[in-house]
Amino acid sequence: MVTPNSFLNYYSGKLNVIDDSNAELILEPNEDIKGIFKKLKEEFGFIMLIDIFGLDLLKKKSFDPQNERRFQVVYILLNMEMHLRLRVVVNVDVEKNEVLPSCRDLWAAAHWCEREIWEMFGISFGTESEKRLLSVSGLKGFPFRKDFSFNGLDESLDSEESIFENITDVPKYKLNLVDSFSIGPIHPALKGSMKLHLQIEGDGILNSQLEVGYLHRSIEKLCEEKLYTQIIPLTDRLNFFSAASNNIGWCKAVEDLVNIEISDKAKAMRMVASELARVSDHTQCIGSIARAVGMFEPIQLSISIKEIVSSLFERLCGSRFNSSISRIGGMSVEVPSGWVNDCLTTLKVISKKVDEIDTHLTRSTLWIERLRTTTLNAYDAIDLGITGPNLRACGVNYDIRKVSPYYFYEDVEFEIPLGINGDCYDRYLVRIEEIRQSLKIISQVLDSLPLGKMCVDKLKTELDLNPLNFAPNLCEGYSMTETPNGELGFFISSDGENRPYRVKIKGPSFFSAQAFSSMLENTKVNDAMISLCSMNIVAGEVDR
Amino acid sequence: MAREADGLSFLQTQGPEGIDKLALTTRADSFLEKFDNWVQSHSIVPFVFDTACCSLEYGWHFNDQFAHDSFSPEQIEACDSDLLLIGGTINLKTYPLIRKTYEQMPKKKWVVAIGACPMSGGPFPSYNVVKDVSKDIPVDIFIPGCPPTPQDIMDGMKLLKQRIEMGVMASGNS
């Protein structure tokens, strides 16, 4: 019987408890890393892997090249019952060719993370992880190291290898039905550019693979050269359908790092902005599923709902989508007069239109039959690291706004819808119900909006909040929020200057994209596009 | 860069007389040429190359206008289209595709770049992003903004229509 105390006592020498929901454990590579992870997963209940990333310590002020190893690999694990996030830090030295053991058989979500660490840092996890994921083939060197400089591409490394192996166990009369083709990277049903390779036999899919990297802008490398406030317009462009929640996630991460408490009105308006972004994102997703099926009436309705939400944002801060609405310590604009009234009247219009979409789609025979495909098991979903509405459609009750609430989410009343089977119809039902719950949250917050100022004012802190001089002390931390797609997390490591040393962005669509190819067995080609739209895989979050 | 007007700034060429001020070669003298341009401006076939956030603004509006004409945008070939609409960040991995698309289009073609990313890399000055698409692919109309509002895009399309009616092409073949 495992209790929180038994876990804390077992590793009491090496464990560093930060607060109720965060802890840190430091390991060296000559220890039995694989054995420790197996024990953590099977005995102590850390069943979900949130992220794996690498750190290069070369330019840190306290780095000692003789006595310390240059690279670090950090794993973030989640225990869903204790709501504890554990950071396991492993020091590794690439010069001596130290190979870390791969965790692919414990958590299936680790495969793409290890591939990304290999191509960006050069740390190897075995031969299976030495394949390119995001960067262009022909790139020389490892981009995220501190001493990297771009020297042009090497044309000779560009090779066209076939992605699928030849099928041999098909009876001879079916051999000429076996074919392979690809969809993308530019297609109206895809959200951003990515390429889907399919190997088919007649109408059914045998193998599939999603190729990403067509929108890789290396935002994390750019963050190391920019001020903390200059990163806010960059985070807008991650999940570009709901830009306001990404801004709020970044500002919340910086404020948690230095323990700044913002004013009550700023907290309330941040909640309103992120719930409006959630309404916009979910209607976009439902509209795109309807477009893939071929029904045109819900598309017009979802466009009109998005127009209403965009014009509300335009009245608030001047820009429809990429708004950069929050700043470190507050918001960027004050609420204009009359905005709260406009918002409350348009909420009624939005909820009527959502009911109209409901009468068109829910319980109609065509819709249910086309959407009963690609089921996802709850165990597989947790293994693959999926969070957000995709996880709740499988029946797992996990929402950050309920289990580790922030701002005023404890004081408002709302419910979390859960699905049963985990197929596309469940994801659609969960999203429509979440829109209704978001409208309920917005009306409750706006009915009792606190007084005060929202822009950055005198806050109780010793740090200088001027954007050019803001420099946290030597610290690092991980913080997360619930965005429309799942858990968006930021890991910030600061070296005492006004630019961060390392930023890692955990995008929820990255893990959905990895899970997508294992979901497509025994389905038909027509259903592949519908399930891609229903998982809401946005290329800006996958590639960053 | 030139501070005095070596060329004209974009604000001065925005109106209908912009083409005269820039002294571009037009092709609208005889009746047959004018008729040709008129037909071209009413039957333009777009090839939408959208990779990122700018696709939100025009993708949903322009793509669905063709729904009731039974025109399915999924099946456009590059060799059948006249107008290349570039929106979103262009990557080192995506750049060969756009180059191939441009070369496969027929000789009379127009190119419109939407957003700040194809013009100058936008907010992403990293090693992996192509900073200026117009160095290799001559562009007719630029629409700055991040992302530009639908009103901006409609204005840009009106300017493009004037360009087609006067027979002006940036790709150099007239």
Added chain:
Amino acid sequence: MILERELYKSIGATRAIAKSLRVYFVTIISGLIKPRLQLVTSFSRGLPELIDSKNCSNCKKCELICPTNCLSIEEKSDQLESFILDVSACIFCGLCSDVCSPKVLTLTDHRPLASHGESLWKIDLMKRE
């Protein structure tokens, strides 16, 4: 909350036809009678503008904070000589006007910015006052 079991069963053909007819008539009639929702937008972030260049304190904070480095300021003997903005790189985020302390740099709502590709995209904000 678990969604109701009723939602997972599709409705029969006669009920579906009755529902479609009802939705059809209701949307036609309500489209004719109900007034359209008119939303008034106040302003939209557009081209930056220097209101009063004589009050500019040459602190160059706007140049340092710009995420795309599209501003470049030249001064001659403590007087502002030229203030160049590269419109092709500007993302209209508003950080430069937030940081300006004498408040001489603001964002106007001058929005239609499309133009021909052969024109220049760098303008001098001092000459446009």
